[in-house]
Amino acid sequence: MSSVATPAPIPPRGRRTKLQRRQTRLGWLLLLPALAVVAFVAIYPLGKTVYQSFTNQEFLAGLTPTKWVGLHNYHALFHDTIFRDAIVLTLKFTAITVGFEFVLGLIIALVVNSSFKGRGLMRAVMLVPWAIPTVVAAKMWQWMLDDTYGVVNDLGTRIHFTLFGWHFHLLSHSHAWIADPSTQLASVSAVDIWKTTPFVALLLLAGLQVIPNDLYEAASVDGASKLQQFWRITLPLLRPAILVTLIFRTLDALRVFDVFSVFFGNRLGAQSMAVYDQGAIVQDGHVGYGAAVSVAIFLIISLFVVMYVTFVRVSEQ
C-alpha cells in the first residue's frame, strides 16, 4: 500500500520481517479478547458436551459416579428409533416451513417494495407476528386450533358457500388439529410459517432495496416485460439475500424447540430433535446420552451449513 505514491527504498530483509512479526503479534493481541470470548461461550461448552457424550453422567449428580463409557452412547444412539423419528420429523418440518416462508416472504417483500400509499405502515404491521414471543404465539394458536373451543373450527364449520349448485362447508366438522397425528405436522408448521414469514420478508426486502432502479428503467426502455424483469434482474441480484435467508431459516428450523414443546409436550412421534434432547437430559436425567444427542444434532446442522457454504462458493464462481 505504502509503495503506491512513491517507491520507498526496500528495507533490509531482517528488519522487514521483524516489523511484520511485531504487527502479527499486535494483531493476535488485539484478537485475543474476542478469541477468549469465543472460546468461553462456544468452544468450551461444545468441547465439554463432546466430552460428556463419552461418559455416563447423570443429571442428579452424586447418585451414580460418572464414568468414561467410550462409544457406548453413540452405539445406543444409532439404534434409537425415537431419535430417528425426531430427525425425520424435524427435516420434514424444516422443508415445509422454509419452503412456505420463502415463497410467501418473497411475495410480501415484492409487494411492500413497490410504492403505494401507506407502505410505511404496511411494513411495520407485517412484523407483528414476528414480534410475539414464540411460546406466547404457540399458546395462542393452541387455543385457536382447539377442537372444542377453538376459533378455527368455529369459523370453519360456520363458513359455507354454494358452488355450481353444491353446498360446501369450509369444515364439515370440528377437527382436533393438534391432537390428531395426521394433522400435527401441518398445525405446528402453520404457526411457524405465520410467525416467521415476516422475518423472511424483511431480509428479502433489504436485498430488494439495494437493486438499483436504473436497471429496471433500462430494461423497460429495452422493452422487457415485468415478468422478464423479475426473472432476469430481480432474482439474480437477490441471490445473496436469498442464500442468507435460507441459511438463517434452515438452521433455525432444525433446532426448533418451543412450538413443539408447547403443542405436543412429550408425545411420541411428535418430538423435534431439540425436544427429544431436552427430554433425555432434563427429564430422564441422562446427561451423557443427551450430550451424544446434542453432538448428533450439531453434526446434522453442520452438514447443512457445509452444503450451503459450498453452494454459495460454487455459485459465486
Add this chain to the structure above:
Amino acid sequence: MPPRVPNRAAIKAKYHGQKITFVGDSVGNGHVRDLALAKRFTKDTGIKVTVVPHPAASDQSYAQLARAFSSKSSSIDVAMIDVVWPGAFAPYLVNLKPKLAKQAKLHLASIVANDTIGGKLVAMPWFGDYGILYYRTDLLKKYGYTAPPKTWTQLFQMAKKIQDGEKKSNSNFAGFVFQGNAYEGLTCDALEWIASAGGGHYIDGGKVTIDNAKARTILDAFRTQIGKITPQGVTTYQEDQTEHAFDNGDAAFARNWPYQYGIGAGAGSKVAGKFGVTVLPHGAAGGSVGTVGGWQLAVSKFSKHKNAAIEFVRYMTSPGVEKFDAISNSNVPTIVSVAKNKAVVKTNPYLKPAIASVPRVTRPAKFLGTHYNEASKVIYQGVNQILTGTPASRVLPQIKSRLQQILNSK
C-alpha cells in the same frame, strides 16, 4: 381466612426478617391458596415468603427441581414434591425428623413411610390425592339413570346416550373427559384403567407386567372411545382442561383429583349443585381403584435459611392449615383427625368412607427410584400413542421392553 401461626411469637423472635422462596402449586386455585397462606405466615412471623408456582405438568416440575438441586442452587428453600419423588430427591433434602417428628405422627402413617428414606424424614405430607369420578346428577336423571356407572362399559354407554342428547343444544358437549395428554397425569389415569380391569400395576414385584391381555383389552376399549364420547382433543388434556370442560357444563363425566370438587361447587362454576362424586368405574374382571397422588413439602439442603423454612413447613402441614385447605380448596387432608372432621367431610363428600376407602393403587416408583420419571415417560408416551390410534398389541410390547431396559440399567 387462613389460620394464624400457632407458635408465632417464638418464631418471630428467632427468624424475623429472613427471606425464603417456596415453589408451590399451580393447578386449580392452588397458587391463590399458597399466596394467602404465605401472607398470613409473613404477617405472623416476619419471615418473608416468595411464592413461585411450579409447572402444571408434574414431570416438568420434577425437571425444574432436579435442575436446581443438581446445580446446588440456594434459590429454592421449600418445594412441594410429588408422592413419587422422595426417593429421587432424598440426597438433596433436609431431614425433618429432629424438628417435625411430633407433627408427623398426626399424619397418615403410610404417607409418612413413603416420605421417609433411609430413616430420614425428607418431606412432610401436605395433601393427599386419589382419582375419583365426577358425574352430572341432573343429566343422569334426565336420561333415566338412577345411579352412576359401575363399569367402564356402562360409563361408555351412558356417556354416549347423554352426549347424543345434549349435543343438539350444546355442540361443545362431550360424554367423558380425563387426562389424556402425554404427561405424568396419563400414567395415573391409565393405572386406574388397567388395575381396575385386573391388568396389574405396570410393574409388579419388580417384574414388568404391562403387556397382558387384560391391559390390552381395556386400553383398546378406551382407544375406540376417543372422539366418540370424548372430545377428539382429549389426548391433549391435563387436569385444568378436564376441570374447565366439566365445570363449564360441557361434559357428563370427568376423571380428576378431589381439588376439582371445590371449584365445581364454587362461584363461577356452571355445574354447582348439579354434580356428584363417586369411585371410578372398573373393568370386566376387577374392582374400582384410585391412583395415589399427593404432595409433600420438603426443605432444600442448599437453603440458606433452613430453620425458617422448616417453620414454614410446620405451619403449612399443621392441622389448622390442612383443615383450611380441605374446606376452601377441597384437597384431601393427610392428617387423620382432619379427614374425619365433620365440617371437612361435609364440604368434601369424597371423604365419605364409601369413596375414601376404595383400594388405592400406586405408581411403580419404589421399583424405579431415580429412574421413575424416565419410566413414567415410557408409559404415558405409549398409552398416549394408543389413544391417538395405534392398537395396544403393537404398543405394549415396546413399553415392556423399554421398561425392562430401565429396570436392568439400575
